[in-house]
Amino acid sequence: MTHYNIIGGGIAGASIGYHLISLGAKVTIYDREDSGQATNASAGIICPWISQRRNKKWYRLVTTGAKYYPDFIKTLEDETGLDTGYTRRGSISLFKNEEKLALGYNRISKKKDDSPEMGEVKIIPKEDINHFHPDLNNQYPGIFVEGGGQVKGRLLLHALKTAFLSKGGKWLTQEIPDDLDGYKIYTTGAWGRYQNSGPDIRHQRSEVLHFKVDSDVPVHTPVIMALGPIYIVEMDLNQFAIGTTHIDTDSFEAVPSKENYEYLRGLAERYFPDKKITDVEMLVGLKPYARDHLPFIGHVDDSVYVVNGLGATGLTAGPVIGREVARSLMGLDTELNLEDYNYV
Template identity: 25%
Template sequence: MTQNKDTSYDYLIVGQGIAGTSMAWHLHESGKKILLVNDSSLPSSSKVAAGIFNPLTGKKLVKTWLADEIFPFAQNFYSGLEEKLDIKILHQASIFRPFRSIEEQNSYLAQTSDPGISRYIQSAEKQQNVPEHIHAPFGGMEVIQSGWVDLPLLLEKSRDYFSNSGQYLEAGFNTNDLKISEETVFWKGFNFTKVILCQGFNARENELFNWLPFTPVKGQILEIEIEKLKTNQIVNQGIFILPVSETHCRVGATYSWDPLDWQTTKAAAEELKGKLEPLLKVPYRVTSQLAGIRPSSHDRRPMLGIHPDHPRIGIFNGLGTKGVTLAPYFANQFTEYLEKHKELNDAVNIKRYFSLYFR
């Protein structure tokens, strides 16, 4: 952090994953003075996440919640940061979904008559060939308006930007260190108008919001090497195969709930390899394995809003597996709520859980 004598800020943002980083950018762009505090020694799901954005998910080809609004917003957000930070983080890439059977082929093709879904499917005449490295005897479907975001690079360059402007502090955080009054919030010699907690999985240990129904999910991915990969297409059939260079891919992801730790396991590696090998036509080599804990909620919707008893303390959490698209959109909505008093979407407002706090 650049040294200065300032001790007063509009906002303290705690946590620099995709939630905290998105909040920091939106508040900063709205003219607010922020201090972004983060402990880089702590594990972070955003550092592990593949960053894929996919408008059609699941075995039944379901359109992602609010995709028509969220996806364009996210792509504009990341494109803007590419220009501002002079980096490449947004990678447009279609997603090839191999059909498992003739029945699945017929079922999926029948769904393309739905205009809400067809807009995200490549027309037959523009469909690419089946990727050379993929086994797909029944063909497949190409999903468009998809791709991935290089989250580790985004977080690193955002941290550098805010550090250089005196708005980043590398430090641990404990809610017990907050001194909350009617006029301001004090923390370690600084004072703030509001505090926004964006702590991901670590929010479960936060006494102010531990009443929220967090349902975190552990996920593991493999990083593999394939010789002479000739496509940037993502493959999705039970697992994803994400090319990140001409020779390297990420493969994932597993889902588990016990134990909720950050350790990789042999069982998860075998599970992923068991799904990968029937898909691949070519040899591969595992180069590493990563684990993260997704900060999900009970109803699979983000959790944002203001504490019921402390109007200067807010939370932005519960982004789950789709944080790369949810974070920019709802960081913008939260900023407009905080600064312009615009209402939050009821589906994400933590007011839906106030009964858990007051019981």
């Protein structure tokens, strides 16, 4: 039996390991727990239908990922008894004016024919925004997509690791040995730029501010895609995350910057006017990108497989990539044509 060694324990590596071992494979995951891992800092928005990207291969990947989420989460939570923080309360995309709102509605709503899991799509006048998000600035109208959701990266990763270990997998917090034998799957994220083979990887630094809002209305809220683009997601009752900054960098420094803190804090005050805001934490994630911002998935030689370049859609695509890669390696049919993502 092939022994699969996965190098990198973020969402991609953990998902591949979980799906492989669920199919009866022997798997070891190596993870150094580097600061700046994208999974831990991600807001976990699952709403690919609102994207304006035109890359059909990318869109097929992320929409398949969103469709897979409900069944995947149910299975994982049933197996572990753990909460992944996955919710589907919809999403609202805000628009600067009525003209852009109409264009946005036309663009988003016509995708429903191919993606019924989107659910209802409707325009929300700015005076009705507070019916969905009582404390939010109601300066802008929006488009509500019922199927939009989110997942908490830290909780999902913990559940995947727990399930993986319960099925007999090994998870080692260390570098891989120099003499490591067996099949290797590299899911090293931003650190993939140091590999000797595979796609060229670059990364961006993103920062996210978590904060509390002093409010007498403890309600659950949809994901907000604000102007900028900026997102606002609920992390707990009256607690939100706002992001994100995207800065190209060669550094692996994961300490928040004062400049970006002040920028995000200013946005929080703009979108929550007349509310007392208290900082909770500031997180930094290093998001890896490959050519054309399209994830790379495939062999780079007979015994080395690479998954990288997931960028800002790692949590949307990671679970289904795990399923598809595991099935492919075990000789089973896949829903996606993985050759679409193997361009080395």
